[in-house]
Amino acid sequence: MTRRVMLMASSLRGGGSERQTALLLEKLDRSKLTPHLYLIERAGDLLDEIPEDVIVHSFDEASVEGGFYFPGRRLHQQSKHVLNIIREHRIDMIYDRTFHMTMIAGPACRQSQTPRVSTIVSPPEFALPLVESRFINLKRRRLSRAYRQSHSVVAVSRTAAESAEKYYGLQRDSVHVSRNPVDVEATQQRATTMQLARDATCLNFVCVGRMTAEKGHLDLLDAISTLEKNWSDSIPKIRLKLVGDGPLKESLQSHWHAISTGVHCVDFLGSQPNAAPYIQNADALILPSHFEGMPNVVLEAMALRIPVIATRSGGTVELEREQPTIAWAEPENSASLATAIQQFVLEPESAAERVESAWQMIRQYHDVDIQTRRIEELLLSSVALDDAKTVR
Secondary structure, three states, rough: OOOOEEEEEOOOOHHHHHHHHHHHHOOOOOOOOEEEEOOOOOOOOOOHHHHOOOOOHHHHHOOOOOEEEEEEHHOOOHHHHHHHHHHOOOOOOOOOOOOOHEEEHHHHHHEEEEEEEEEOOHHHHHHHHOOOOOOOHHHHHHHHHHHHHHOOOEEEOOOHHHHHHHHHHOOOOOEEEOOEEHHHHHHHHHHHOOOOOOOOEEEEEEEOOOHHHHHHHHHHHHHHHHHHHOOOOOEEEEEEEEEOOOOOOHHOOOOHHOOOOOOOOOEOOOEEOOOOHHOOOOEEEEEEEOOOOHHHHHHHHHHHHHHHHEEEOHHHHHHHHOOOOOOOEEEOOHHHHHHHHHHHHHHHHHHHHHHHHHHHHHHEEEEHHHHHHHHHHHHHHHHHHHHHHHHO
Protein backbone atom coordinates (compact mmCIF):
# COMPACT_ATOMS: atom_id res chain seq x y z
CA MET A 1 0.00 0.00 0.00
CA THR A 2 1.36 3.40 -0.95
CA ARG A 3 1.25 6.28 1.50
CA ARG A 4 0.38 9.87 0.68
CA VAL A 5 3.10 12.36 1.62
CA MET A 6 2.86 16.12 1.23
CA LEU A 7 6.04 18.13 0.80
CA MET A 8 5.85 21.84 1.63
CA ALA A 9 7.63 24.88 0.17
CA SER A 10 6.87 28.59 -0.10
CA SER A 11 7.28 28.63 -3.88
CA LEU A 12 9.48 27.10 -6.55
CA ARG A 13 11.46 30.15 -7.57
CA GLY A 14 14.74 28.29 -7.62
CA GLY A 15 16.46 28.68 -4.24
CA GLY A 16 18.48 25.82 -2.82
CA SER A 17 15.69 24.52 -0.60
CA GLU A 18 13.16 24.72 -3.43
CA ARG A 19 15.50 22.80 -5.74
CA GLN A 20 15.97 20.11 -3.09
CA THR A 21 12.18 19.81 -2.74
CA ALA A 22 11.78 19.43 -6.51
CA LEU A 23 14.54 16.80 -6.58
CA LEU A 24 12.91 14.81 -3.79
CA LEU A 25 9.52 14.90 -5.55
CA GLU A 26 11.17 13.44 -8.62
CA LYS A 27 13.13 10.70 -6.85
CA LEU A 28 10.61 9.37 -4.29
CA ASP A 29 9.74 5.70 -4.79
CA ARG A 30 6.22 5.69 -6.24
CA SER A 31 5.67 2.08 -5.13
CA LYS A 32 5.81 3.31 -1.53
CA LEU A 33 4.80 6.97 -1.61
CA THR A 34 2.29 9.10 -3.51
CA PRO A 35 3.64 12.66 -3.47
CA HIS A 36 1.68 15.89 -3.02
CA LEU A 37 3.18 19.38 -2.98
CA TYR A 38 1.97 22.34 -0.92
CA LEU A 39 2.98 25.87 -1.93
CA ILE A 40 2.17 29.26 -0.46
CA GLU A 41 2.42 30.63 -3.98
CA ARG A 42 2.26 28.60 -7.18
CA ALA A 43 5.18 30.38 -8.84
CA GLY A 44 8.72 29.75 -10.01
CA ASP A 45 10.70 28.23 -12.84
CA LEU A 46 11.05 24.93 -10.98
CA LEU A 47 7.33 24.27 -11.46
CA ASP A 48 8.23 22.98 -14.91
CA GLU A 49 10.41 20.29 -13.30
CA ILE A 50 7.70 18.88 -11.04
CA PRO A 51 6.60 15.42 -12.24
CA GLU A 52 3.11 15.28 -13.72
CA ASP A 53 1.86 12.78 -11.14
CA VAL A 54 2.48 15.20 -8.24
CA ILE A 55 -0.73 16.82 -6.94
CA VAL A 56 -0.02 20.50 -6.27
CA HIS A 57 -1.96 22.57 -3.72
CA SER A 58 -1.39 26.29 -3.27
CA PHE A 59 -2.58 28.80 -0.73
CA ASP A 60 -2.70 31.67 -3.21
CA GLU A 61 -5.38 29.83 -5.20
CA ALA A 62 -7.54 29.02 -2.18
CA SER A 63 -10.66 30.81 -1.00
CA VAL A 64 -9.67 32.41 2.29
CA GLU A 65 -12.09 33.75 4.85
CA GLY A 66 -11.84 37.44 5.69
CA GLY A 67 -12.45 38.96 9.11
CA PHE A 68 -10.65 41.25 11.50
CA TYR A 69 -6.89 41.51 11.36
CA PHE A 70 -4.86 40.15 14.25
CA PRO A 71 -1.13 39.31 14.52
CA GLY A 72 -0.53 35.92 12.95
CA ARG A 73 -3.82 35.86 11.02
CA ARG A 74 -2.11 34.95 7.73
CA LEU A 75 -0.23 32.13 9.40
CA HIS A 76 -3.47 30.90 10.96
CA GLN A 77 -5.21 30.93 7.57
CA GLN A 78 -2.38 29.01 5.95
CA SER A 79 -2.33 26.42 8.71
CA LYS A 80 -6.10 25.97 8.44
CA HIS A 81 -5.74 25.52 4.68
CA VAL A 82 -3.12 22.80 5.22
CA LEU A 83 -5.42 21.08 7.72
CA ASN A 84 -8.26 21.04 5.19
CA ILE A 85 -5.98 19.50 2.55
CA ILE A 86 -4.74 16.85 4.99
CA ARG A 87 -8.30 15.82 5.72
CA GLU A 88 -9.69 16.10 2.19
CA HIS A 89 -6.84 14.20 0.54
CA ARG A 90 -6.16 11.87 3.47
CA ILE A 91 -2.51 12.84 3.69
CA ASP A 92 -0.59 10.27 5.72
CA MET A 93 2.50 12.32 6.53
CA ILE A 94 4.05 15.76 6.05
CA TYR A 95 7.58 16.76 5.04
CA ASP A 96 8.04 20.41 6.03
CA ARG A 97 11.17 22.26 5.03
CA THR A 98 12.14 25.82 6.08
CA PHE A 99 10.96 27.77 9.14
CA HIS A 100 7.74 29.10 7.67
CA MET A 101 6.55 25.70 6.47
CA THR A 102 7.19 24.23 9.91
CA MET A 103 5.15 26.98 11.60
CA ILE A 104 2.25 26.24 9.23
CA ALA A 105 2.48 22.46 9.41
CA GLY A 106 2.88 22.23 13.20
CA PRO A 107 -0.65 23.31 14.26
CA ALA A 108 -2.31 21.51 11.32
CA CYS A 109 -0.59 18.23 12.13
CA ARG A 110 -1.30 18.53 15.86
CA GLN A 111 -5.00 18.91 15.15
CA SER A 112 -5.14 16.13 12.57
CA GLN A 113 -2.59 13.92 14.38
CA THR A 114 -0.58 13.62 11.18
CA PRO A 115 3.10 12.67 11.62
CA ARG A 116 5.77 15.02 10.30
CA VAL A 117 9.40 14.97 9.27
CA SER A 118 10.92 18.45 9.55
CA THR A 119 14.08 19.71 7.87
CA ILE A 120 16.24 22.62 9.05
CA VAL A 121 18.19 24.14 6.18
CA SER A 122 20.15 26.95 7.90
CA PRO A 123 21.56 27.68 11.37
CA PRO A 124 18.48 29.32 12.96
CA GLU A 125 20.42 31.64 15.27
CA PHE A 126 21.45 33.56 12.13
CA ALA A 127 18.73 32.71 9.64
CA LEU A 128 15.50 33.10 11.60
CA PRO A 129 15.94 36.83 12.40
CA LEU A 130 16.59 37.44 8.69
CA VAL A 131 13.75 35.33 7.31
CA GLU A 132 11.10 36.12 9.92
CA SER A 133 11.69 39.78 10.80
CA ARG A 134 8.70 40.27 13.18
CA PHE A 135 7.76 38.64 16.50
CA ILE A 136 11.02 36.66 16.59
CA ASN A 137 10.65 35.38 20.16
CA LEU A 138 7.09 34.22 19.57
CA LYS A 139 8.05 32.41 16.38
CA ARG A 140 11.05 30.88 18.08
CA ARG A 141 8.78 29.39 20.77
CA ARG A 142 6.32 28.13 18.17
CA LEU A 143 9.09 26.50 16.17
CA SER A 144 10.56 24.93 19.28
CA ARG A 145 7.19 23.36 20.02
CA ALA A 146 6.71 22.26 16.42
CA TYR A 147 10.11 20.57 16.24
CA ARG A 148 9.52 18.78 19.54
CA GLN A 149 6.32 17.35 18.10
CA SER A 150 7.90 16.20 14.82
CA HIS A 151 8.48 12.50 14.37
CA SER A 152 11.98 13.32 13.13
CA VAL A 153 13.95 16.54 12.80
CA VAL A 154 16.81 16.53 10.32
CA ALA A 155 19.27 19.22 9.34
CA VAL A 156 21.30 19.55 6.16
CA SER A 157 24.58 19.84 8.09
CA ARG A 158 26.00 19.16 11.54
CA THR A 159 26.46 22.93 11.97
CA ALA A 160 22.75 23.55 11.36
CA ALA A 161 21.79 20.63 13.64
CA GLU A 162 23.84 21.89 16.59
CA SER A 163 22.59 25.44 16.10
CA ALA A 164 18.97 24.22 16.10
CA GLU A 165 19.40 22.14 19.26
CA LYS A 166 20.86 25.12 21.11
CA TYR A 167 18.56 27.80 19.68
CA TYR A 168 15.31 25.89 20.21
CA GLY A 169 16.33 24.16 23.42
CA LEU A 170 16.06 20.70 21.87
CA GLN A 171 17.63 17.61 23.36
CA ARG A 172 21.27 17.15 22.41
CA ASP A 173 21.78 14.89 19.37
CA SER A 174 18.02 14.88 18.71
CA VAL A 175 18.45 16.59 15.33
CA HIS A 176 19.89 14.19 12.79
CA VAL A 177 21.93 15.13 9.75
CA SER A 178 20.62 14.35 6.27
CA ARG A 179 22.95 16.01 3.81
CA ASN A 180 21.68 17.65 0.66
CA PRO A 181 22.03 15.34 -2.32
CA VAL A 182 23.20 16.37 -5.76
CA ASP A 183 21.96 14.68 -8.91
CA VAL A 184 25.24 14.65 -10.81
CA GLU A 185 23.86 13.51 -14.16
CA ALA A 186 20.94 15.96 -14.10
CA THR A 187 23.26 18.83 -13.13
CA GLN A 188 25.60 17.99 -15.99
CA GLN A 189 22.66 17.86 -18.40
CA ARG A 190 21.35 21.25 -17.23
CA ALA A 191 24.80 22.71 -17.81
CA THR A 192 24.60 21.84 -21.52
CA THR A 193 21.16 23.37 -22.20
CA MET A 194 22.62 26.79 -23.02
CA GLN A 195 25.81 27.80 -24.80
CA LEU A 196 27.40 30.90 -23.30
CA ALA A 197 30.04 33.20 -24.72
CA ARG A 198 33.31 33.05 -22.84
CA ASP A 199 35.82 35.87 -22.56
CA ALA A 200 39.08 34.10 -23.39
CA THR A 201 41.13 37.12 -22.35
CA CYS A 202 39.92 36.97 -18.73
CA LEU A 203 39.73 34.68 -15.75
CA ASN A 204 36.02 33.93 -15.54
CA PHE A 205 34.50 33.67 -12.07
CA VAL A 206 30.86 33.23 -11.10
CA CYS A 207 28.92 33.84 -7.89
CA VAL A 208 25.37 32.49 -7.63
CA GLY A 209 23.00 33.61 -4.89
CA ARG A 210 20.24 35.92 -3.81
CA MET A 211 21.53 39.44 -3.21
CA THR A 212 20.99 39.78 0.52
CA ALA A 213 23.50 40.84 3.15
CA GLU A 214 24.31 37.37 4.47
CA LYS A 215 25.40 36.15 1.03
CA GLY A 216 28.49 38.35 1.19
CA HIS A 217 28.37 40.02 -2.24
CA LEU A 218 29.70 43.27 -0.77
CA ASP A 219 32.76 41.44 0.58
CA LEU A 220 33.35 39.90 -2.83
CA LEU A 221 33.18 43.23 -4.65
CA ASP A 222 35.58 44.76 -2.12
CA ALA A 223 37.92 41.79 -2.63
CA ILE A 224 37.93 42.30 -6.38
CA SER A 225 38.59 46.00 -5.84
CA THR A 226 41.55 45.11 -3.58
CA LEU A 227 42.95 42.89 -6.32
CA GLU A 228 42.67 45.73 -8.83
CA LYS A 229 45.20 47.79 -6.91
CA ASN A 230 47.97 45.16 -7.05
CA TRP A 231 47.21 43.18 -10.20
CA SER A 232 50.09 42.04 -12.39
CA ASP A 233 49.94 42.69 -16.13
CA SER A 234 51.21 39.13 -16.65
CA ILE A 235 47.96 37.67 -15.24
CA PRO A 236 44.64 37.81 -17.14
CA LYS A 237 42.08 40.22 -15.79
CA ILE A 238 39.05 38.99 -13.84
CA ARG A 239 35.53 38.87 -15.20
CA LEU A 240 33.04 38.16 -12.41
CA LYS A 241 29.46 37.20 -13.25
CA LEU A 242 26.92 37.66 -10.47
CA VAL A 243 23.89 35.42 -10.99
CA GLY A 244 20.96 36.36 -8.77
CA ASP A 245 18.57 39.09 -7.79
CA GLY A 246 17.46 40.57 -4.52
CA PRO A 247 16.93 43.72 -2.47
CA LEU A 248 20.62 44.72 -2.52
CA LYS A 249 21.17 44.48 -6.25
CA GLU A 250 21.00 48.22 -7.00
CA SER A 251 23.15 49.21 -4.02
CA LEU A 252 25.75 46.59 -4.98
CA GLN A 253 25.85 47.92 -8.53
CA SER A 254 26.32 51.46 -7.23
CA HIS A 255 29.04 50.31 -4.83
CA TRP A 256 30.98 48.58 -7.60
CA HIS A 257 30.79 51.60 -9.88
CA ALA A 258 32.11 53.74 -7.02
CA ILE A 259 35.12 51.54 -6.11
CA SER A 260 36.17 50.01 -9.44
CA THR A 261 39.21 51.37 -11.26
CA GLY A 262 38.27 49.56 -14.45
CA VAL A 263 40.89 46.80 -14.25
CA HIS A 264 38.40 43.98 -13.66
CA CYS A 265 34.81 43.57 -14.86
CA VAL A 266 31.69 42.63 -12.89
CA ASP A 267 28.50 41.62 -14.74
CA PHE A 268 25.19 41.73 -12.87
CA LEU A 269 23.13 39.09 -14.69
CA GLY A 270 20.05 39.03 -12.48
CA SER A 271 18.03 35.93 -11.68
CA GLN A 272 18.55 32.95 -14.01
CA PRO A 273 16.28 29.87 -13.96
CA ASN A 274 19.24 27.61 -14.60
CA ALA A 275 22.61 28.61 -13.15
CA ALA A 276 24.42 25.43 -14.20
CA PRO A 277 25.61 26.75 -17.62
CA TYR A 278 27.11 29.81 -15.91
CA ILE A 279 28.94 27.60 -13.41
CA GLN A 280 30.15 25.29 -16.18
CA ASN A 281 31.45 28.29 -18.13
CA ALA A 282 33.54 29.61 -15.21
CA ASP A 283 37.10 29.01 -14.12
CA ALA A 284 35.83 28.90 -10.55
CA LEU A 285 32.73 29.43 -8.43
CA ILE A 286 33.04 31.91 -5.56
CA LEU A 287 30.82 31.62 -2.46
CA PRO A 288 31.39 34.62 -0.12
CA SER A 289 28.56 33.82 2.34
CA HIS A 290 28.53 34.84 6.01
CA PHE A 291 26.67 31.65 6.95
CA GLU A 292 25.25 28.61 5.16
CA GLY A 293 23.36 25.45 5.96
CA MET A 294 24.59 23.31 3.08
CA PRO A 295 25.16 25.32 -0.14
CA ASN A 296 23.61 23.58 -3.12
CA VAL A 297 25.48 25.80 -5.54
CA VAL A 298 28.79 24.42 -4.26
CA LEU A 299 27.52 20.85 -4.69
CA GLU A 300 26.54 21.70 -8.27
CA ALA A 301 29.97 23.18 -8.97
CA MET A 302 31.61 20.04 -7.62
CA ALA A 303 29.33 17.89 -9.79
CA LEU A 304 30.48 19.92 -12.81
CA ARG A 305 34.15 19.63 -11.76
CA ILE A 306 34.48 23.40 -11.34
CA PRO A 307 36.88 24.69 -8.64
CA VAL A 308 35.35 26.41 -5.63
CA ILE A 309 36.56 29.39 -3.62
CA ALA A 310 34.43 29.78 -0.49
CA THR A 311 34.29 31.22 2.99
CA ARG A 312 34.34 28.94 6.03
CA SER A 313 30.65 29.61 6.61
CA GLY A 314 28.55 27.14 8.58
CA GLY A 315 27.86 23.89 6.80
CA THR A 316 30.14 24.77 3.88
CA VAL A 317 33.14 23.55 5.89
CA GLU A 318 31.55 20.09 5.97
CA LEU A 319 32.11 19.84 2.22
CA GLU A 320 35.75 19.08 2.93
CA ARG A 321 36.72 15.81 4.56
CA GLU A 322 39.94 13.83 4.26
CA GLN A 323 41.31 15.78 1.29
CA PRO A 324 41.21 19.51 0.38
CA THR A 325 38.20 20.33 -1.83
CA ILE A 326 37.82 24.13 -1.54
CA ALA A 327 40.07 27.19 -1.57
CA TRP A 328 39.14 28.80 1.74
CA ALA A 329 38.64 32.38 2.93
CA GLU A 330 37.31 33.73 6.20
CA PRO A 331 33.70 35.00 6.26
CA GLU A 332 33.03 38.74 6.38
CA ASN A 333 36.68 39.37 5.48
CA SER A 334 37.26 40.87 2.03
CA ALA A 335 41.06 40.82 2.45
CA SER A 336 41.00 37.08 3.16
CA LEU A 337 38.75 36.55 0.14
CA ALA A 338 41.13 38.57 -2.07
CA THR A 339 44.05 36.43 -0.89
CA ALA A 340 42.15 33.20 -1.64
CA ILE A 341 41.32 34.39 -5.16
CA GLN A 342 44.93 35.43 -5.78
CA GLN A 343 46.27 32.09 -4.55
CA PHE A 344 43.80 30.28 -6.80
CA VAL A 345 45.09 32.23 -9.79
CA LEU A 346 48.76 31.59 -8.98
CA GLU A 347 48.41 27.87 -8.09
CA PRO A 348 46.29 26.17 -10.80
CA GLU A 349 47.73 22.72 -10.06
CA SER A 350 46.33 22.86 -6.50
CA ALA A 351 42.89 23.74 -7.88
CA ALA A 352 42.95 20.66 -10.12
CA GLU A 353 43.71 18.43 -7.13
CA ARG A 354 40.86 19.95 -5.12
CA VAL A 355 38.42 19.40 -7.99
CA GLU A 356 39.21 15.68 -8.09
CA SER A 357 38.86 15.34 -4.30
CA ALA A 358 35.55 17.23 -4.41
CA TRP A 359 34.25 14.93 -7.13
CA GLN A 360 35.03 11.84 -5.06
CA MET A 361 33.53 13.42 -1.92
CA ILE A 362 30.11 14.22 -3.41
CA ARG A 363 29.85 10.79 -5.01
CA GLN A 364 30.45 9.18 -1.64
CA TYR A 365 28.50 11.44 0.74
CA HIS A 366 25.90 13.29 -1.36
CA ASP A 367 24.55 10.59 -3.66
CA VAL A 368 20.96 11.43 -4.61
CA ASP A 369 19.63 7.87 -4.36
CA ILE A 370 21.17 7.17 -0.96
CA GLN A 371 19.94 10.43 0.56
CA THR A 372 16.44 10.05 -0.94
CA ARG A 373 16.10 6.53 0.48
CA ARG A 374 17.05 7.91 3.89
CA ILE A 375 14.27 10.50 3.78
CA GLU A 376 11.83 7.82 2.62
CA GLU A 377 12.76 5.66 5.59
CA LEU A 378 12.09 8.53 7.99
CA LEU A 379 8.74 9.28 6.37
CA LEU A 380 7.58 5.66 6.38
CA SER A 381 8.78 5.09 9.94
CA SER A 382 6.70 8.07 11.08
CA VAL A 383 3.56 6.40 9.70
CA ALA A 384 4.55 2.99 11.09
CA LEU A 385 4.91 4.51 14.56
CA ASP A 386 1.58 6.28 14.18
CA ASP A 387 -0.08 3.01 13.11
CA ALA A 388 1.38 1.23 16.14
CA LYS A 389 -0.04 3.87 18.48
CA THR A 390 -3.45 3.47 16.85
CA VAL A 391 -3.41 -0.31 17.32
CA ARG A 392 -2.50 0.03 21.00
